[in-house]
Amino acid sequence: MRVVSVNVGLPREVAWRGKTVTTAIFKEPVAGRVALRSLNLDGDRQADLTVHGGLEKAVYAYPVEHYPYWRTELADAALAYGAFGENLTTEGLREDAVHVGDRFRVGSAELLVTQPRLPCYKLGIRFGRADMVKRFLASGRTGFYFAVLREGEVGAGDAIHLVARDELGVSITEVTRLYVGEHPDHETLRRAIRVPALPASWRAHFLERLEHHG
Numbered sequence: 001m002r003v004v005s006v007n008v009g010l011p012r013e014v015a016w017r018g019k020t021v022t023t024a025i026f027k028e029p030v031a032g033r034v035a036l037r038s039l040n041l042d043g044d045r046q047a048d049l050t051v052h053g054g055l056e057k058a059v060y061a062y063p064v065e066h067y068p069y070w071r072t073e074l075a076d077a078a079l080a081y082g083a084f085g086e087n088l089t090t091e092g093l094r095e096d097a098v099h100v101g102d103r104f105r106v107g108s109a110e111l112l113v114t115q116p117r118l119p120c121y122k123l124g125i126r127f128g129r130a131d132m133v134k135r136f137l138a139s140g141r142t143g144f145y146f147a148v149l150r151e152g153e154v155g156a157g158d159a160i161h162l163v164a165r166d167e168l169g170v171s172i173t174e175v176t177r178l179y180v181g182e183h184p185d186h187e188t189l190r191r192a193i194r195v196p197a198l199p200a201s202w203r204a205h206f207l208e209r210l211e212h213h214g
Contacts, residue, residue, distance in 0.1 A: 001090070001091065001092030001093055001104075001159065001160035001161070001162075002090070002091050002092065002157065002158060002159050002160055003088055003089070003090060003091075003106060003107075003154060003155070003156055003157065003158040003160060004064045004081060004089040004090060004091050004156065005029045005064075005081035005082065005088075005089040005156050006029065006030055006034050006041070006087065006088060006089075006154055006155060006156055007027035007028060007029050007030065007081060007082030007086060007087055007088070007089065008027055008028070008030055008034070008041050008042070008043040008087065009025070009026045009027040009028060009043075009082070009085075010043070011023065014125060021122070021125060023122045023125060023126075025085040025122045025123065025125065025126045026085075026126065027082035027083075027085055027086065027087065028080075028082055029080070029081050029082055029156070030043065031156070032155060033107070033153040033154065033155040034153065034154055034155065035151070035152075035153055036059065036106075036107070036109045036148060036151060036152055036153065036154050037058075037148065037151050038055060038058060038148045038151060039054070039055065039058050039148075040058055040059070040087075041059065041087055041154075055147055055148075056114045056115065056145065056147050056199045057114070057115075057145045057147075058145070058146060058147055058148045059087045059088060059111060059145065059146040059148065060085060060086045060087050060088070060117060060143060060144075060145055060146075061086060061087070061088040061089075061090050061093065061143055061144055061145075061146060062084045062086035062088070062089055062090070062143035063089075063090055063091070063093055063094055063095070063141070063143065064081070064089050064090060064091050065091070065094060066139075066141040066143075067079055067081075067083075069139070069141065070083075070084075070141075073135070073139075074127060074129075077127055083126070084123070084126075084143065085122075085123070085126065086143055088106070088154070090160065092160065093160065095116070095140065095141070095142060095143070095144065095171065095172035095173045095176070096171050096172070096173040097171065098113055098144060098171060098172050099113065099165060099166045099168075099169050099170055099171050099172070100113055100114060100115065100166060100170050100171075100172065100175055100192070100195050100197050100198050101113060101165075101166025101168070101170075101195050101196060101197035101198075102162065102164070102165055102166055103149065103162075103163040103164045104146075104160050104161060104162055104163060105160070105161040105163050106152075106154050106158055106160050106161075107152050107153050107154035107155060107158045108150075108152030108153050108154075109148060109150055109151060109152030109153070109154055110148075110149040110150035110152070110163060111146035111147065111148060111149060112146060112147045112148075112149050112197055113144055113145075113146060113166075113172070113197065114144075114145050114146065114147050114197055114198070114199055115144065115145050115172075115175065115198070115199055115202055116142040116143070116144050116145075116172045116175055116176045116179075117142045117143050117144065117145060118137070118142075118179070119132075119133045119136050119137070119142075120133070123136060137176070137180055140173060140176060140177075142172065142176050144172045147197075166195060166196075166197065168191050168192075168194055168195050169191075170188065170191055170192045170195055170198075174188055174192070175192060175198075175202070178192060178206060178209070179202075179205070184206075184209055186210065189206050189209060189210050190210070192206055193206050193207060193210075
């Protein structure tokens with residue numbers, strides 16, 4: 001498991017459907033070592049802090065294994081690393097094998113997996129496609145967020161070491177399925193709610209689903 005690329009970007013204004021929108025989804029690879037702090041990487045910012053960023057979404061990781069799929073699906077798109085707004089393009093961390101609450105050492109930093117990515121309309125801006133959010137979620141290729149347990153430095157080529165597994169073993173794929181599926185599995189919902197690293201907003205949503213589906 002390793003870091004293929006470290007990508008950062010600052011908010012910029014873009015035109016979208018007759019309006020000016022501020023977004024930081026445009027990330028570009030950077031060379032050398034980058035300081036990873038509790039809220040983001042040096043040189044990186046989020047535009048709308050009401051839905052992006054924060055301690056539980058400090059670093060966004062996206063598997064390099066998904067790039068061939070999207071290069072086929074989006075044949076007209078230029079897909080350099082960072083294309084999906086990820087800070088870390090990773091190798092060896094697939095959503096079906098990564099659990100919420102898993103801890104990893106990357107460079108000199110230690111990171112905690114918190115949640116899948118639920119993209120907003122700005123992913124559509126990035127690709128110039130209004131259907132991109134729907135396609136992204138349907139693909140199951142969501143990537144996931146890290147919280148920073150220990151600040152440090154990271155760089156392309158760094159090994160990613162598993163420090164500890166969450167004992168409840170709820171994968172990113174399962175969490176996404178619980179969120180978007182029409183008939184979520186009750187046992188998995190109950191297991192997910194018990195994961196300490198799951199953000200409160202996700203826990204509340206899953207509790208509602210349990211009550212609704214009885």
